[in-house]
Amino acid sequence: MSQLIPLATPRVLSVGQCGFDHRSISGYLADRFGAEVERADSLDDTRDAMRSARYDLVPQTANARSSGMSLDRFLQSTSSVGDR
Secondary structure (H helix, E strand, C coil): CCCCCCCCCCEEEEECCCHHHHHHHHHHHHHHHCCEEEEECCHHHHHHHHHHCCCCECCECHHHHHCCCCHHHHHHHCHHHHHC
16 A cells, blocks of 8 residues: 655735735635735845745746846845856
């Protein structure tokens, strides 16, 4: 008989979401996938979180992108973030 290997809990960093969207997204991901969802309201919060932990998914609100919060540029400039 084969033995099941437990999978790691998915970690999600929700960036720039309003309270309603964050609750909706985190509730769905937790219920559907058992994910742990953390929230980052600013680019500085996002940088700090991503430097200290590994995330499987980092959804970013369109409002954060349009307000100059460039997570894409941060990820491209910090290769060590993606190497974890």
